[in-house]
Amino acid sequence: MFLTVCFLSRRSVIRLIVFFLTAVGSAPGFAKQESESDFFESRIRPVLVEHCYECHNSSNQAEAELALDWRQGIRTETEHGRSVVPGKPGESLLLKVIKHQVEGLEMPEGGVKLEPGVIADFEEWINQGAYDPREEPPSSEELEKVTSWDATLQARKQWWSFQPILKPELPEPNDWSNHPLDRFVYSRAQANQLDVSPKAEDAVLARRITFALTGLPPATEQLSAVASGELSIESLVDQCLESEHYGERFARHWMDLVRYADSHGSEGDPSIPNAFQYRDYLIRALNQDVPYRDLVREHIAGDLLAEPRINSELGIDESAIGPAHWRLCFHGFAPTDALDEKVRFTDDQINVFGKAFLGLTISCARCHDHKFDAISQADYYALFGVIGSTRPAMRDVRVDSQRGNAQAKLIETKEEIKSNLVVAWLERAKQLRREFLTQEEAMQNAAKGATEPNHVLFLWNQMQGHEGDPESWQANWKKLKRQWLEQKTNRDNERRTASDHWDLAKSDDLNAWFGEGFDFFQSRPPGQMRIAPTGPDVVSAIYPGGVYSGLLSDRLPGVLGSPRFEVDEKLTAWVRCVGGGQATARYVVQNYPRNGTVYPINELKNQNWHWQRFNLDYWQGDQVHLELATAKDAPLQVRNSDRSWLGVRDVVVRKTEAGSPTNYSMEQWEMILGSDRPSIPKSLADLGGRLCDEYESAIRAWAADELSDSQALLLNALLRDGMIPNTSRELPPVRELVLQYREIEKAMASPFRVPGVVEADSYDQPLMERGDHRRLKQPIPRRFLEAIDSTPYQTELSGRMELADDLFRVDNPLTARVIVNRIWLYLFGKGLVVTPDNFGRLGAKPTHPELLDFLATRMVDQGWSIKKMVRFLVLSKAWQQTSEVSPDSARIDPENRWVTHYNARRLDAESIRDAMVATTGQLDPKMYGPSFSPNSSSKRRAVYVRSQRNNLDRFLAVFDSPVPFATTGKRNTTNVPAQSLTMMNSPFVMELSKTWANSVKTEFAQASDQKKIEWMFEKGLGRPMKARELEMFMSYLESTRTLAESKQQQFDVLSKRHEQLIVQLSSILDPARKQLLAATGTKSVTSDSSSVLYRWDFSKGPKDVQSGSQLTLKSGAKIEDGALVLDGQSFALSSPIAEKIHEKTLEAWVQLDGLGQKGGGVVTLQDLDGNQFDSIVFAELGERQWLAGSNNHRRTLSFDGSMEDSGNGEPTHLAITFAADGTIVGYRNGVQYGHPIKKTGAIAFDANRSRIAIGIRHGNQTSQGRMLRGRVFDVRLHDRALSENEIAASFAGQPVVSQADVMAQLSDQNKGQVLRLNNLMEQTSVELQGLKETRPSLEPLARVAHAIFNLKEFIYVR
Secondary structure (H helix, E strand, C coil): CCCCCCCCCCCCCCCCCCHHHCCCCCCCCHHHCCCHHHHHHHHHHHHHHHHCCCCECCCCCEHHHCCCCCHHHHCCEECCEECCCCCCHHHCHHHHHHCCCCCCCCCCCCCCCCCHHHHHHHHHHHHCCCCCCCCCCCCHHHHHHHCCHHHHHHHHCCCHHHCCCCCCCCCCCCCCCCCHHHHHHHHHHHHCCCCCCCECCHHHHHHHHHHHHHCCCCCHHHHHHHHHCCCCHHHHHHHHHHCHHHHHHHHHHHHHHCCCCCECCCCCCCECCCCHHHHHHHHHHHHCCCCHHHHHHHHHHHHHCCCCCEECCCCEEHHHHHHHHHHCCCCCCCCCCHHHHHHHHHHHHHHHHHHHHHCCCHHHHCCCCCCCCCCCHHHHHHHHHHHHCEEEEEEECECCHHHHHHHHHHHHHHHHHHHHHHHHHHHHHHHHHHHHHHCCHHHHHHHHCCCCCCCCCHHHHHHHHHCCCHHHHHHHHHHHHHHHHHHHHHHHHHHHHCCEEEECCCHHHHCCCEEECCCCCCCECCCEEEECCCCCECEEEEECCEEECCCCCCCCCCEEECCCEECCCCEEEEEEEEEECCCEEEEEECCCCCCECCECEEECCCCCCEEEEEECHHHCCCEEEEEEECCCCCCCCCCCCCCCEEEEEEEEEEEHHHCCCCCCCCHHHHHHHCCCCCCCCCCHHHHHHHHHHHHHHHHHHHHCCCCCHHHHHHHHHHHHCCCCCCECCCCHHHHHHHHHHHHHHHHCCCCCEEEEEEECCCCCCEEEHHHCCCCEEEECCCCCCCCCCCCCCCCCCCCHHHHHHHCCCCCCCHHHHHHHHHHHHHHHCCCCCCCCCCCCCCCCCCCCHHHHHHHHHHHHHCCCCHHHHHHHHHCCCCCCECCCCCHHHHHHCCCCCCCCCCCCEECCHHHHHHHHHHHCCCCCCCCCCCCECCCCCCCCCHHHECCCCCCCCHHHHHCCCCCCCCCCCCCCCCCCHHHHHHHHHCHHHHHHHHHHHHHHHHHCCCCCHHHHHHHHHHHHHCCCCCHHHHHHHHHHHHHHHHHHHHHHHHHHHHHHHHHHHHHHHHHHHHHHHHHHHHHHCCCCCCCCCCCEEEEEEHHHCCECCCCCCECEEECCCEEECCEEEEECCCEEECCCCCCCECCEEEEEEEEECCCCCCCEEEEEEEECCCCCEEEEEECCCCCCCEEEEEHHHCCCCCCCCCCCCCCCCCCEEEEEEECCCCCEEEEECCEECCCCECCCCCCCECCCCEEEEECECCCCCCCCCCECEEEEEEEEEECCCCCHHHHHHHHCCCCCCCHHHHHHHCCHHHHHHHHHHHHHHHHHHHHHHHHHHHCCCCCHHHHHHHHHHCCHHHHEEC
16 A cells, blocks of 8 residues: 655654744745755755654655655655656645645644645745755664754744743734734734724623623623713723632633542542532632732642641631642542553643643653654653652641640640549559459459450469469469560561561651651650540550551541552561541552452451451552551541541561461560569469559559550550549549540641642652553653753652742743633633644644733733733723624634634533523522532532532533543533523523522512513623514513413313312222221231332331341441431442332332432432432432432433422421333322323333342442431332322321222222223323423413523623
């Protein structure tokens, strides 16, 4: 196959200045301006070297047998013709392929077409005889020299975006405007034979300004003030810039750049805990006009700043929140190749960093030097090392000063408690001595159960049966000494022979680790005491040397991470630890933060010292580290416990085959059994005396802060085994001190947790050959882009701080240009560089390069203020032009590159939603805090919607809100049918239309229809109605009113007929049902024909009363006072259901814990994976409304039922029936809820492939937005759709009699009558359903509101 000229190049171009990168053309007859030699060397050879030599050379590769690196080669004949025919451009194949005139042979292959000026140079060169001094092909060495990366880099640095920013002279003044920006725009427009447009009307500008700066429509008061002249346009701009809504608007722009999301995506789509704090940080920072320079530096390394930005009102380090953006990446589920996953998510981070702040596609250099830009593969891995030298973390950004006073008071109070305890415990030691001497019965009984080596009476227990037999006594004592010595020796040997060992009581060992947490990360000497936070006990424990969280308060965070180590053989890590309150321990492979099949997370539940095991055999060849964290402080998989603590003494990594390390359970007896105590006690009394000596010695050593590990363990054993007093009742002197301590501790500032990263063991990332993580080459020093500075960072940390500084160095022209271009884009709708995320060769050149540099210079000179730049642009005449397009502009400049009018454009998705809510007067002003669920009817601003990667808000998505997987500097603006359908049919839009109409009818009760419509129109569009518009809307109102009345009349007639049929049917069936009920003589269901398949009556526990199968309670769910208690995190799952389920009824008695919750499931029938389900759901689509939930809402429509108002009151009885034809009917407290729905047919759940879930909408693990808070008393699953009467009977506590039993009681005549009535009822039901579907869903004035929302002008700004 003929391949012809390949212009792709990874290693090319020369030291010559490449004029073609900036050329716009050349005049014919080059000999008159420059010699043919100069022309070739400056305009032809550089292009050939850059784009051709790699694939078409005479040394090692000549695709299509074509070598373009010497004269004869470039004139070679091919099957498509000669490449270059001197003097004949039309016959030269080279010219045809660079002009893209040969289909399939367009060159450069895979790149952008060469610029017109470059093509013109080639055409002129061939036309003038194709002068070519290259008489011989170059040698390999010569070829390598001209195509080396150094040569390529120097050439590519000539691209416009890498050139220094120059402050241009202002163009000449003009009669249009003297605003500096306008002078640039006017000059360029005139140069292109175009006139600028006049200024838009003030009302138009008012709407344009508020949407641009706040994302909201102008308030009525603002429009009136502008119209009357009380409020100037300039003052309105200042008003908007000072509005808190400004920060919300521009934060949404920024969130697009960093692909903001509240979850990680993939299977399970786990939440990123507290991600919303990053969004709130952006809003605060932008409202405060934090300089762009400072804000970006915070994003890169805000946690490392020497002088961070402190928010004194919140008591937090704002700067430390910035690095949360590193954590917003996608994470796959349980990858078996962890390094591949690390490469993928680090590539994501590099991609976002490069595009967002530099406008460069750095991630394109992962596998090779960038094909078009001055970015080497080494650049990529230099940045990889910077980012890879950090670890995902949960950061507490509460400033220490918020806790300093409390810390001092707690330490002081703790010492007072300790002093009192020493006195009381020494006194108790004396009593113990007497009890040992007298061998009182209580002591004897206590010793009988002391069979564990760590019990305080263990030695007494072991020697008790040997007194009186000296030989046996001595032998047994020696055996105990041997046991102790063997354990100690084994421990010491294991430490010596381990692959890795860290004794965290030693500062040198701990210093190799990494830790986070207030007053946490330090080696503690033996004797640390933890005060019990609640309950009668004073002290929770006394510890040996180690590292501990919770010593002052177990509300404070603690995170501990080991150094990275390579799993080079089958290894197991062992951590000797204690913990509680849902603290966790895990191994981490290649910084992967999620859990999964081969990423276990262990909860620390044992308050006694134990070895936590981590088998690493699977991960041979990978790098891992160990991580322990308090409940809410793990990087991702947090637990819901406010009080949590942990402690670690030793960590050992050893061969798996070696088994568990020695437990050293006899360590506390070192002072008695140790080699320096050779004598043997003579009797139990003597042993008791020695024990008391050691007790007293340990207490005194504790008082003097001279405790040893063995003494600390012994003292804790006294405490744990109840041998010394430890309750406020037993210790009156400390009672008030403990209460005081707890009050101080409770008042201490709580953690302010945000996702982020921490510095860890920094390293230089080896370059990956062809991007393959299995083929590592030389390490690349951490540094910035070599096009700007290739000097390696001189730091032991990651280099993030240096990277942050490099973004704003004076010789880096990219950062300033990128941000002013973005601000221009946000305001004008199109950037001066129309590819805002790519300032490289595949991106566009600026339409106004001098203006771009003028703005960049101004941005720097004015302290990097975003608000000042916004104000400067908005007050220009260029921005305030009308959006009307002149004929000349439409003809000459249809894309408005020369800014001769304002770009009318559709509002973004969030502004459309917010505009509707604000127009109705329903906008919730609440700022900050957790996000609301997607697809909900919340009236908060859309910037606060939860961005759940696997469940994005459908309304926002249809209007092109970005999918959060990459930087989106410019959103797509589509025009698709789904948008119109959404505006016409969305329940949310319908609800807003109703709300608006109702508020208008209330507020303007005495006004005419015309006045109401005029007011609504002006409120929605920001301008008065025209006469023709008023005429059309009045006509529309009347026609909808007439149609509604007609449909209602038909509906009323049919409804009455349907009710009569129900009465007739009941007159036949009810007597038979009553006879059956009377025959049972009981209130319980005893009939074999009962429809109940499964029932959980929680007054009887978690077992199904039908089959005895047990529910599994998850995430803290508990049964209490006859109810399943759900806290919004917990839920319950049944075992697989043995039967196939098609028709069914779900039934439950539930008491909600608050009416503000959304989307929680009461009871669900789901497949085993939780993907396909039917559920009773609260407030997922409509506020405080019950819903039949289903997967992707396949079977879900609104019942249009009443809003729930029970709250924390009486339990509510709920039932939803699912008929075989797809009809779904809801019931509340025995009465039909709203109206039946039908969307598709019912689905079947196969036998042993489904289960019941309680407290969760669907799924098998806690997931935000699906969980219920409340108490569930009774749950039932029926194997058919119960009738209305059966539901009422069940609610009343009566037995449910099956329809078959009732029919069996009837005579043949009555059976026939029932069949006839049922058929008639079915017919009327179908007719009623048809009327419901065709009856207007909105009353007439609400239809007007709906029509205004659907006007194109409502969702456009002009």
